[in-house]
Amino acid sequence: MPYFASRNNVNSEDKMMEMEGLLNLSWSATLVAIIALCFNSTKFKSYIAASTVVVNAILTSLQAVGALNGEVQELIFQANSFWGDIPVRIDGLSAWFILIVNFTSVTGVIYGIGYLKPYENSSQKLSFHWILFVVFHLSMVWVCMLQHTFAFLVAWEVMSLSSMLLVIFDHHKPKTLQAGINYLVQMHISVTFLTVGFIWVYFQTGSFSFDAFQTYFGANSNIWLFLIFFIGFGIKAGFIPLHSWLPHAHPAAPSHVSGVMSGVIVKLGIYGIFRIISFLKADFLILGEIVLTISVLTGVYGILNAAVHRDFKRMLAFCTIENIGIIGIGIGLGLMGMGNGSVVLYYLGFGGALLHVLNHSLFKSLLFYSAGAVYQQVHTRDMNKLGGLIKQMPKTAVLFLIGAMAIGGLPPFNGFVSEFILYNGLLEGLKTSDISQISLLVVTLGGLSIIGGISVLTFTKTFGTIFLGSERKPLAHQPAEVSKSMLWPQYLIVAMMLSVAFLPRFYLNTILNLLDNFVNNRFVAGSSGFAAYAENITNINLYSLLFIAIVAVSWMIRAFVVKGKTREMQPTWGCAYVAPNNRMQYTGKSFSKSLGKIFGFLLVEEKRYSELAAGEIFPETRKYESHYHDFFEYRFISYITHHLVYAANYFKFIQNGRVQSYVWYGIVFMVAIFTLTVLTVLK
Amino acid sequence: MLSLILILIAAVFFTGVIIRVKSMSSGRKGPGILQPVFDVVRLFKKGVVYSETTSFIFQIAPTIYFSSVVMVMLVVPFGQSKGVLSFDGDFIFFAYILALGKFFSIISAMDTGSSFEGMGASREALYSMFAEPAFFILMGSLALLTGHTSFHEMFAALHIGSYISYALAILGTFVLMMVAMIENSRMPIDDPKTHLELTMVHEVMILDNSGFDLGLILTAGYLKFAIYGALVVNLFIGMFPYHYSIPMFFVIQFVLASGVGLIESFMARFRMSHNAQFIFVLTSVSLLIFFGALLILGKFV
Numbered sequence: 001m002p003y004f005a006s007r008n009n010v011n012s013e014d015k016m017m018e019m020e021g022l023l024n025l026s027w028s029a030t031l032v033a034i035i036a037l038c039f040n041s042t043k044f045k046s047y048i049a050a051s052t053v054v055v056n057a058i059l060t061s062l063q064a065v066g067a068l069n070g071e072v073q074e075l076i077f078q079a080n081s082f083w084g085d086i087p088v089r090i091d092g093l094s095a096w097f098i099l100i101v102n103f104t105s106v107t108g109v110i111y112g113i114g115y116l117k118p119y120e121n122s123s124q125k126l127s128f129h130w131i132l133f134v135v136f137h138l139s140m141v142w143v144c145m146l147q148h149t150f151a152f153l154v155a156w157e158v159m160s161l162s163s164m165l166l167v168i169f170d171h172h173k174p175k176t177l178q179a180g181i182n183y184l185v186q187m188h189i190s191v192t193f194l195t196v197g198f199i200w201v202y203f204q205t206g207s208f209s210f211d212a213f214q215t216y217f218g219a220n221s222n223i224w225l226f227l228i229f230f231i232g233f234g235i236k237a238g239f240i241p242l243h244s245w246l247p248h249a250h251p252a253a254p255s256h257v258s259g260v261m262s263g264v265i266v267k268l269g270i271y272g273i274f275r276i277i278s279f280l281k282a283d284f285l286i287l288g289e290i291v292l293t294i295s296v297l298t299g300v301y302g303i304l305n306a307a308v309h310r311d312f313k314r315m316l317a318f319c320t321i322e323n324i325g326i327i328g329i330g331i332g333l334g335l336m337g338m339g340n341g342s343v344v345l346y347y348l349g350f351g352g353a354l355l356h357v358l359n360h361s362l363f364k365s366l367l368f369y370s371a372g373a374v375y376q377q378v379h380t381r382d383m384n385k386l387g388g389l390i391k392q393m394p395k396t397a398v399l400f401l402i403g404a405m406a407i408g409g410l411p412p413f414n415g416f417v418s419e420f421i422l423y424n425g426l427l428e429g430l431k432t433s434d435i436s437q438i439s440l441l442v443v444t445l446g447g448l449s450i451i452g453g454i455s456v457l458t459f460t461k462t463f464g465t466i467f468l469g470s471e472r473k474p475l476a477h478q479p480a481e482v483s484k485s486m487l488w489p490q491y492l493i494v495a496m497m498l499s500v501a502f503l504p505r506f507y508l509n510t511i512l513n514l515l516d517n518f519v520n521n522r523f524v525a526g527s528s529g530f531a532a533y534a535e536n537i538t539n540i541n542l543y544s545l546l547f548i549a550i551v552a553v554s555w556m557i558r559a560f561v562v563k564g565k566t567r568e569m570q571p572t573w574g575c576a577y578v579a580p581n582n583r584m585q586y587t588g589k590s591f592s593k594s595l596g597k598i599f600g601f602l603l604v605e606e607k608r609y610s611e612l613a614a615g616e617i618f619p620e621t622r623k624y625e626s627h628y629h630d631f632f633e634y635r636f637i638s639y640i641t642h643h644l645v646y647a648a649n650y651f652k653f654i655q656n657g658r659v660q661s662y663v664w665y666g667i668v669f670m671v672a673i674f675t676l677t678v679l680t681v682l683k
Numbered sequence: 684m685l686s687l688i689l690i691l692i693a694a695v696f697f698t699g700v701i702i703r704v705k706s707m708s709s710g711r712k713g714p715g716i717l718q719p720v721f722d723v724v725r726l727f728k729k730g731v732v733y734s735e736t737t738s739f740i741f742q743i744a745p746t747i748y749f750s751s752v753v754m755v756m757l758v759v760p761f762g763q764s765k766g767v768l769s770f771d772g773d774f775i776f777f778a779y780i781l782a783l784g785k786f787f788s789i790i791s792a793m794d795t796g797s798s799f800e801g802m803g804a805s806r807e808a809l810y811s812m813f814a815e816p817a818f819f820i821l822m823g824s825l826a827l828l829t830g831h832t833s834f835h836e837m838f839a840a841l842h843i844g845s846y847i848s849y850a851l852a853i854l855g856t857f858v859l860m861m862v863a864m865i866e867n868s869r870m871p872i873d874d875p876k877t878h879l880e881l882t883m884v885h886e887v888m889i890l891d892n893s894g895f896d897l898g899l900i901l902t903a904g905y906l907k908f909a910i911y912g913a914l915v916v917n918l919f920i921g922m923f924p925y926h927y928s929i930p931m932f933f934v935i936q937f938v939l940a941s942g943v944g945l946i947e948s949f950m951a952r953f954r955m956s957h958n959a960q961f962i963f964v965l966t967s968v969s970l971l972i973f974f975g976a977l978l979i980l981g982k983f984v
Contacts, residue, residue: 388796390738401740401790410783411776423775430827435982438827442973445823446816446966449778453812456786460808464793464801470736536771543768543776546757551750554899558746562895566730572795573734573890575880586793586801594809598959 019063019075023088026059030138034131042123046113049130053109053137057102060141064102067095068510070517084208086148092514093278094144096354097264097271100361101144103496104263105137107489111369112256114486115376129169133257136162143268147210149198153191160187163265167253179252186235186245193232194272197225213279222283229276230291237269238321239328240298241632247305250317251381255372258313262320263365267357270327274350277335278518285339289440292332296447299325301602301631303451307458308596308603308628310588311381312371315462316364319407322451323360326422327353329444333425338519340432347530348425350518351511356418358507359406359500363415366493367403370396373486374466377479383465384587390467392479397467399490404459406497409452412544414500421537423448428533457595465588472582502545505538589626596628604629686761686913689929693936694909695720700937704944719905726898734891736796744791745896751784752903752910759913760835762920762928769835774822777834778815781866784903785811792888799880803887806955810872810884810962814865817965821858824851824973828980838917851975852918854968859918860939861965863911867904870947872958882955912936 033052037045063073067090074089090098112133119126139159146152164187168180198208204220205212216225235242246266250258280287302321309315330353337345373396374389375381390397406413426448429441481487500507512534574580596603608625654665699716706713715721733741755777757767766773785807792804826832828848829840841848865872868885880887889900916935920928953961977983 388736390740394738397738405783405786408782408786409779410786411779416779419779420772420775424772424832427772427823427826427832430823431830433982435977438977438982442820442823442827446820446969449815449819450812452779452782453815456782456789457805457808457812460786460789460793460804464790464804468738468740468790468794469796469801533771539770540776543770546768547750547754547780550753551747554746554750554753555743558895558899561727562731565894568730568732569735570732571734572736572797572800574797575799575890580797582796584798585796586798586805591801591805591808594805594956594959595812 015071015073016075019073019088022059022063023075026056026138029055029059030134033134037127037131037134040127042120042126045123045126045130046109046116049134050109050113052134053105056134056138056141057106060098061102063090064095064098066090068092068099068514070513072517083148083150086146086151087209087211088145089147090145092517093271093274096511096514097144097267097357098141100267100358101137101140101264104260104361104365105140107365107369107493108256108260108263109133109137111259111372111486111489112254114483115254115256115372117483118376125169129166132162132166136166136260140264140268144271149202149208149210152210153195153198156194157191159265159268160184160191163257163261166257167249167261169254169257170252173252176252179248183245183249186242190232190235193228193235197228197232200225200228210275210279213276214281217279217281222280223287226276226280226283226287227290230273233269233272233276234294235269237266237273237328238298238302238324239294240301240321241636243298243302243321243324244630244633244637246321247309247314247317247630250320250368251311251313255313255368255375258317259365259368259372262317262368263361266320266324267361270324270331270353270357273331274354274518277331280338280519283339284335285437288332288335288337288339289437290332291328291335292440292444295325295328295332296444297325298322298328299451300447300454301325303454303458304595304599304602305628305630307454307461307592308605310384310627312383312462312466313368313375313381315383315458316367316371319367319455319458320360320364322455323356323364323407326419326448326451327356327360329448330354330356330418330422330425333422333429336429336437337425340437342428342432344530344533345425345428347512347515348421348428348533350515351508352418352421352425354511354514355421355500355507356415359414359418359497362493362497362500363403363406363413366399366490366497367407369486369490369493370400370403373482374400374479376482376486377477378475379477383462384589385473386466387472387582387585388468388470389479393467393481395481395487397463399487399494400467401463402494402497404463408455408459410456411540412501412548414497416544417501417504417537417540419448419452420540424533424537454595457592461588461591465591469585470582472585472587502541504541505534508534508538602631604631604634684767685764686759686766687756689761689932690756690759690906690909690913693912693933694905697908697912697936697940698905700940701944701947704941705948708945708948719901723898723901723905726893726901727895729894731894731896734795734797737791737794737891740787741791741794741891742896744787744794745892745899747787748784748791749899749903751780751787752906754780756906756910758834759910760838760917761913761932762917762925763839763922765835769833771832773833773835774837778818782811782815788888788900791892795891797890799883799887800890802881803884806884806958807868807888809959810865813959813962814862814965817858817962817969818862820966820969821855821972824969824976825855827973828976834914834917838920839922841918841921847975847979849919851972851979854972854975855918856915858965858968858972859911859915860942861962863908864943865962866911867907869943870950871953871961874947874952876947877952882952908940909936912939915939 029052033048036048040048067073072091074087077086079086139155139162142155143159146155164180164184167183168176170176201212201216202208205215238246250262299322302318302325306315306318330349333349334346337349378386406415409415409419426441426445430438596605605626605628610622612619696716698719703713703716758773758777760766760769789804789808792800825837829837831837831840873884875886877883892900916932920931
């Protein structure tokens with residue numbers, strides 16, 4: 001193993017044995033579970049799947065925790081001569097993502113037990129679903145571990161395919177199927193880019209191992225290859241304009257799947273970008289500026305769209321795009337820090353990004369789970385048909401509220417901690433002397449603040465419309481609070497979120513450790529310069545606590561003063577109008593209408609209605625429809641695909657449905673191969 | 684600590700001064716300066732009426748809104764004396780805590796299920812969203828100019844410049860005061876004395892609040908004015924000794940309050956549909972400050 005000798009923490013023999021043992025255990029557990037899932041009664045399927053995911057999560061987390069403490073765990077599979085050695089390595093970065101994947105998958109699978117209860121009579125569907133879920137979880141973990149380009153692509157593909165099949169759980173609905181196919185196609189565009197990048201490196205260096213990137217980036221220009229990987233991984237992560245699969249796939253999938261997809265699968269795109277960054281050798285500054293610019297635009301675009309949509313799962317999907325933008329801002333800052341040689345910026349940028357990866361996986365899965373709880377009860381995703389659910393589903397409402405505040409970056413929750421780090425990074429970046437960088441950073445500062453502002457608007461709208469007021473339309477079934485197995489995973493996530501919010505020191509130290517070994521010892525000595533900053537950031541929990549104390553004191557004073565005073569319940573003041581009804585409440589649509597109007601150039605609104613005719617004195621009942629389109633999808637992507645389909649029409653004669661011609665194609669092909677070989681055109 | 688006391692004193696008089704100036708300029712005698720305080724005390728003594736539609740959100744929201752304003756009051760410094768809390772990046776904390784308070788006041792308006800209150804909530808969310816970048820770019824420019832990131836250090840370092848920095852301070856005053864107007868829903872953005880619910884922003888959101896809760900909301904409004912006033916004062920006083928700076932504090936607060944009163948007496952509210960654009964213009968003023976900062980630092984070649 002010549003190229004491992006340079007690493008600091010070469011594993012001893014028994015360490016490798018231990019890792020091999022754990023991985024084998026996880027494989028065999030998975031195989032046993034898959035067989036068991038096929039033959040078990042429907043009742044136990046979900047429990048078997050859940051225990052398998054938990055077992056796999058524990059087995060892989062055991063190794064990841066070791067890696068977070070700085071010992072790189074690695075294992076080398078000796079494969080055949082073409083594949084070469086396949087290194088399976090868990091370093092700090094992999095470990096961080098593996099732990100996030102494991103946590104979200106475990107909460108997802110437990111939540112799924114309750115969520116899929118209504119489907120207990122469709123046994124085959126459930127076996128298929130749970131087998132896929134187990135495979136999906138394992139493939140995500142393996143994506144983080146494999147450091148061999150081919151093996152990585154295989155794991156990546158297994159992940160994409162299994163998640164695609166999970167998305168189309170409701171495959172009898174054409175919309176769901178359409179979303180699944182859209183996802184499938186876009187994921188393969190992503191794979192194409194990745195493959196091109198990997199093959200490029202292979203031809204330059206002759207090795208399939210990830211370590212070959214070091215050699216490549218040492219010898220060649222860094223920009224183009226990085227951009228190819230940024231596009232490839234960016235499609236998975238959802239940077240604009242490559243995001244258009246997200247708003248289709250997430251609403252279509254069952255909620256525990258969308259929670260896991262939005263929580264972690266998009267983060268594996270971020271993982272890939274981080275992985276490539278760890279090999280970069282030059283051109284940090286320009287790449288940082290590119291990433292930063294794209295990220296700000298992604299953030300603003302994502303949240304603007306989230307603000308106007310009425311389908312609450314679609315809204316959450318757009319909000320994921322926004323958060324990917326925020327993470328990207330951190331990555332851009334970190335790259336700029338590397339370019340400027342600023343240690344503090346390096347830690348703030350990458351540290352903020354990594355912490356936000358964790359935070360977003362927490363509150364986004366929480367939001368998807370609580371939104372899924374609402375969907376399970378009311379069977380609609382249109383928030384404008386709902387209202388007043390806080391009375392029937394108080395626990396779900398509070399969980400959603402916590403998620404909404406955290407995702408808006410409001411203190412005292414965890415989102416604020418990572419956003420605070422990023423803001424500090426932006427301000428720290430202002431210390432450079434380059435005017436173009438300063439301008440970019442100040443614009444980013446404004447952009448990040450406007451993202452925060454719109455997310456307050458988005459989530460007050462969503463929470464207010466779904467849970468507050470009174471119901472806008474009578475529902476077929478009276479909604480009720482969901483089962484415990486759906487609530488407990490959410491409590492677990494909230495506990496985790498609070499731990500990030502109030503013990504940021506622990507998480508920050510872990511990340512700093514990770515970042516010390518992230519890029520090869522360029523900055524390793526420098527983390528001491530960051531100590532003052534870390535101190536300041538970790539104190540933020542004290543201020544949050546103080547705020548909570550102030551709220552508590554005010555509440556007690558209020559309780560004391562109000563005690564014994566009269567307290568009446570009356571109808572809402574209708575501003576002297578005496579016959580209000582529930583349909584007259586402000587809807588989500590009207591709440592964000594003015595925003596939609598101002599940003600009309602980006603938020604494409606399509607209305608369908610018929611005007612009153614000139615002589616129409618007594619108008620009939622009529623319909624008015626309005627919905628928003630995704631700007632990039634509507635204006636560019638469908639334009640391109642439309643033309644592609646048009647061009648493809650000319651080749652329709654090939655697929656004519658006649659078996660005779662298909663046989664004929666085969667014969668032509670074989671004869672062609674034969675003659676070409678005989679004539680030695682082909683060798 | 685000093686800033687806290689001064690803000691509290693200013694908050695007692697600020698709204699009273701506005702009302703007094705308004706009544707004097709319309710030829711009336713007007714209520715006493717302390718009338719707003721008496722109003723609040725009276726509200727504190729009253730019982731409450733809750734809407735049947737509301738949930739617990741409606742009851743906790745005013746407390747959280749009030750606490751958020753108290754919390755941000757703690758980070759505002761006064762010249763050379765720090766606020767009760769002072770740390771790097773405290774202005775981010777300032778903005779986000781205020782946003783938290785706003786979050787709750789918006790959802791509490793939605794909680795009543797009234798179409799009017801929903802409308803006010805939507806406007807409040809939209810306007811404060813547009814005000815955000817102006818504030819952040821202003822603060823970012825000050826951070827760039829001074830090389831510090833906490834309120835106290837930024838303001839303390841600010842006066843050691845040329846005259847341009849005072850020009851910037853005046854632009855900064857404009858931005859901060861406008862942000863204060865938006866936060867408090869005062870004249871160019873919103874008319875607190877309008878009697879049509881359709882044209883209200885903030886007033887319509889609190890239609891259903893009563894008693895102690897309404898008192899808290901009003902008090903928070905008074906405090907917010909004084910807090911923004913204190914920020915404006917900080918732009919000018921720098922490291923002046925206390926026997927200049929404390930009188931200056933009250934003079935500037937008084938000028939601001941009477942300015943607000945005069946604007947409200949002689950100006951009409953902007954058209955609701957143009958408000959958003961107007962608020963966005965603030966961001967460009969902030970950008971102007973940013974360019975000024977670059978100019979002072981000699982970054983333009």
